[in-house]
Amino acid sequence: MILGIDHIGLATPEPLRTGAFLETLGLSPVDGGVADDYGVTCEFWRLPGQGPDIELVSPARPNSAIEGRLAGQGPGLYHVAFVVDDVEAELSRLRGSGLSPVDASPCRGARPGMTVAFMYVPRPAAFLVELVAYQESAERRV
Structure with a gap:
């Protein structure tokens, strides 16, 4: 069952510049990491005390899952993620x-x-829709 919106993903080859823009809008970085299966770096940003988050998705390696998207359509709205x-x-x-x-089975x-x-x-x-679930020990985002 869909529980809510976790985040909105933005594709960008320039996360530093895009992050500066998000700061101008009043958002702050809250966490991030690398999704190894996709070869992407993800930074999550949030307005103080409010969700959903904005995720900046950028290539972490050549042939990452986002490179084709950036080459074909350029930066911009990438997906909406539902918990x-x-x-x-x-x-x-x-x-x-x-x-x-898009995925045959769930990934980390x-x-x-x-x-x-x-x-x-x-x-x-x-x-593009992303389905997201968190382990019980992880913080739920909704």
């Missing part, structure tokens, strides 16, 4: 509703205790 109670169950449910899985995310899987919403939205 779910069970990633596998939501992958199955949404696949049955016409979404196309950039935050501690985070498991993620991506799905693509075809027409009319042409939109």
Whole structure:
């Protein structure tokens, strides 16, 4: 079941410059990490006391999962991430509703205790969705 919005992902090859812009808007960095399976560095930013977070996603290595997106469409809105109670169950449910899985199975995310899987919403939205679940010991973001 979808529990809420965890974060909004922005693709950027320049996280320092994009972060400076987010600071101008009043956001502060809260955490980050590397999602090794995707080869991306993720920085999470937040308005004081408010969510959802804004995630800056940038390549951590050549041939990262985001390089094609940056080369084809440039920087900008990348995905919306929804917190779910069970990633596998939501992958199955949404696949049955016409979404196309990008990931065959869930992967480790950039935050501690985070498991993620991506799905693509075809027409009319042409939109990337990230499903996110946190281990019970990890802080829930909703």
